[in-house]
Amino acid sequence: MPPGAAAAVRAEEAGAELDDGALLISRTISAEGRSRAHLGGRSVPVGVLAELADELVAVHGQTDQQGLLKPARQRGALDRYAGDAVAVPLARYGDAYRRLRAVSAQLEELTTRARERAQEADLLRFGLTEIEAVEPRPGEDAELAAEAERLGHAEALASAAALAHGALAGNPEDPEVLDATTLVAGAQRALDAVRAHDPALAALADRMGEISILLADVATELAGYADNLDADPRRLAAVEERRAALTALTRKYGTDVAAVLAWAEEGAARLTELDGDDDRIGELTAERDALRAELSGLAQALTDARTEAAARFADAVTAELASLAMPHARVSFAIRQTEDPEGVEVGGRTVAYGPAGADEVELLLAPHPGAPPRPIAKGASGGELSRVMLAVEVVFAGTDPVPTYLFDEVDAGVGGKAAVEIGRRLAKLARTAQVVVVTHLPQVAAFADRQLLVEKTSDGSVTRSGVTVLEGEDRVRELSRMLAGQEDSETARAHAEELLATARADA
Numbered sequence: 463m464p465p466g467a468a469a470a471v472r473a474e475e476a477g478a479e480l481d482d483g484a485l486l487i488s489r490t491i492s493a494e495g496r497s498r499a500h501l502g503g504r505s506v507p508v509g510v511l512a513e514l515a516d517e518l519v520a521v522h523g524q525t526d527q528q529g530l531l532k533p534a535r536q537r538g539a540l541d542r543y544a545g546d547a548v549a550v551p552l553a554r555y556g557d558a559y560r561r562l563r564a565v566s567a568q569l570e571e572l573t574t575r576a577r578e579r580a581q582e583a584d585l586l587r588f589g590l591t592e593i594e595a596v597e598p599r600p601g602e603d604a605e606l607a608a609e610a611e612r613l614g615h616a617e618a619l620a621s622a623a624a625l626a627h628g629a630l631a632g633n634p635e636d637p638e639v640l641d642a643t644t645l646v647a648g649a650q651r652a653l654d655a656v657r658a659h660d661p662a663l664a665a666l667a668d669r670m671g672e673i674s675i676l677l678a679d680v681a682t683e684l685a686g687y688a689d690n691l692d693a694d695p696r697r698l699a700a701v702e703e704r705r706a707a708l709t710a711l712t713r714k715y716g717t718d719v720a721a722v723l724a725w726a727e728e729g730a731a732r733l734t735e736l737d738g739d740d741d742r743i744g745e746l747t748a749e750r751d752a753l754r755a756e757l758s759g760l761a762q763a764l765t766d767a768r769t770e771a772a773a774r775f776a777d778a779v780t781a782e783l784a785s786l787a788m789p790h791a792r793v794s795f796a797i798r799q800t801e802d803p804e805g806v807e808v809g810g811r812t813v814a815y816g817p818a819g820a821d822e823v824e825l826l827l828a829p830h831p832g833a834p835p836r837p838i839a840k841g842a843s844g845g846e847l848s849r850v851m852l853a854v855e856v857v858f859a860g861t862d863p864v865p866t867y868l869f870d871e872v873d874a875g876v877g878g879k880a881a882v883e884i885g886r887r888l889a890k891l892a893r894t895a896q897v898v899v900v901t902h903l904p905q906v907a908a909f910a911d912r913q914l915l916v917e918k919t920s921d922g923s924v925t926r927s928g929v930t931v932l933e934g935e936d937r938v939r940e941l942s943r944m945l946a947g948q949e950d951s952e953t954a955r956a957h958a959e960e961l962l963a964t965a966r967a968d969a
Contacts, residue, residue: 476510478502487511519866531839537768537823539858540795544771548764552818555760559817562753569746572739583736586729589715593726596707603712603719606705612691613698620691627684630677643681646674757815758806764819765808768797772823775857782853782887787880788846792828793853794835797821825854848872849884856887866896873903882961885909886968904944908961909968913937938962 473485478501488500489511499508541548572579612619630642653667708719716722772795779793799813799820806815813820826835827850838850852872873884885906891897892911899906907913913932918925932940941958943949 472510472514473501476501476506477504478506479504487514519868533822533824536825537818537821540768540771540775540823541818543775543858544767547767547771551760551763551767555757555764555819556817558753558756558760559815562750562757565746565750565753569743569750572743572746576739579736579739583733586733586736590726590729590733593711593715593722596711598708598711598719598722600720600723603705603708606701606708610698610701610705613701619687623684623687623691627681630684631681643674643677646670646677650674754806758808761806761808761815761820765797765799765821768795768821768823772797778857779850779853782856783850785880785883786849786853786887787876787884788829788849790830791846791850792835793838793850794826794828796824796826796835798824848874849876852884852887852891856891866898867891868898868900870900872899873901873906877903877905881905882964885965889965889968902944904941904958904961907944908941908958909965913940915940 470480470485474480478485480502485502486500487502489497489508490500491497497508499506499511501510501514541552628641650667650670653663653670657664657667708722711722712718715725776792776794780791783789783791783793799808799811799822801811802814803812805813806820807813808815808820825838827838828835829846838847848869848871852869855867869888872888873881876884881903882905885903886909888897888899888906889909899910901907915930915932916927917930918927920926930936938955938958939949941961942951942954945957946954948954
């Protein structure tokens with residue numbers, strides 16, 4: 463990941479926009495003390511800037527140490543230092559870890575809700591058994607409603623059909639009453655007698671013939687309707703009983719028979735799923751155990767790779783400290799695990815594990831012979847700690863994504879050759895990142911690409927602080943002043959020019 467990439471991602475999450483690849487950050491404070499923060503053209507809470515600061519600036523000073531003082535950053539930096547030896551198994555470990563979490567979540571859901579799922583399965587079985595006992599057919603409810611309506615009015619329907627049939631086909635008991643069929647037949651005969659004289663009348667005669675045929679058909683159907691009409695009360699009782707059974711289902715499982723059948727289809731599928739829970743639990747348990755075994759092997763590989771890289775790192779930093787006026791200091795890594803009966807097996811023990819493995823990584827310092835190794839934040843004074851951080855950053859140059867480093871009092875308590883070595887290593891670090899150093903030593907200042915002078919001025923009533931960029935003769939004069947307190951001393955000037963020449967030779 464390139465320097466600042468994590469900050470860019472966080473800024474985009476906050477709604478900021480990059481300006482041609484650059485992230486613009488500003489904070490304004492009014493005279494009343496109110497503060498406003500802007501990130502990529504968007505107003506954001508001040509806390510967002512504090513989050514970005516951890517990714518953009520590593521501060522190493524007497525009272526403010528960040529970055530590699532954090533154990534998580536120490537482990538991440540060690541992993542980057544180790545390279546593929548850690549990166550390859552760590553990628554595989556991350557995939558297995560995420561899958562294990564997903565499998566464990568499914569198992570948790572299945573086992574903790576076992577009772578609810580069993581109750582749901584029982585209700586489904588009861589409902590499906592009830593529907594199966596009735597065996598409803600699609601559309602049966604509508605058919606039975608129509609039949610019940612017909613059977614309930616059978617007498618009236620038969621009477622109406624008989625009257626209509628008599629009106630169309632005549633009544634044998636009263637032959638003098640003319641029926642519709644006889645009248646229409648007479649009308650047709652009258653028209654047929656003269657149809658040859660007028661095509662229009664002939665067309666009407668044809669239509670009258672169609673009416674006669676239609677009346678005969680209706681009369682025949684009316685006679686059959688009355689004969690086929692089932693007025694048996696037992697059939698009506700059977701229909702109403704069947705409708706009651708269907709109504710009992712629709713009250714529970716749907717608004718009509720179609721909805722009841724749809725519920726049964728979905729319920730059967732769900733019951734199959736629930737009945738398969740035991741098999742699914744067994745499959746997931748086996749997969750979980752296999753993943754835990756895989757994680758154990760990968761966690762052990764990570765521990766081994768980190769242990770090997772930590773030894774090389776410690777030797778490199780210890781060598782750097784020898785040139786930074788800490789010749790007896792020793793740096794080491796503590797790589798340890800925490801016992802956890804629910805964890806994975808590493809080194810014959812069951813230990814806790816997380817997304818980056820089972821290792822807790824901490825950087826330790828023994829500042830002098832006989833001193834026990836302690837966490838670097840506790841094992842060194844402020845000035846020593848800044849030098850330890852400088853040595854660490856030099857060794858990690860190019861592997862840690864923080865693009866800006868700020869060192870304050872990194873040269874506290876040293877001088878002479880040690881100060882020159884501090885300046886040289888700061889310059890080395892500056893090849894891969896921006897380095898800001900607050901120093902009073904000319905041996906350190908001479909190695910800067912750009913030297914700034916901060917000074918106070920006062921007119922007797924107001925004191926101001928100003929910053930001046932030193933170049934050419936002004937820089938030589940300032941280094942002379944820092945060396946001997948006399949900017950016009952020829953000896954001091956010669957020494958200053960020598961320091962600058964040495965720094966340029968190392969560039």
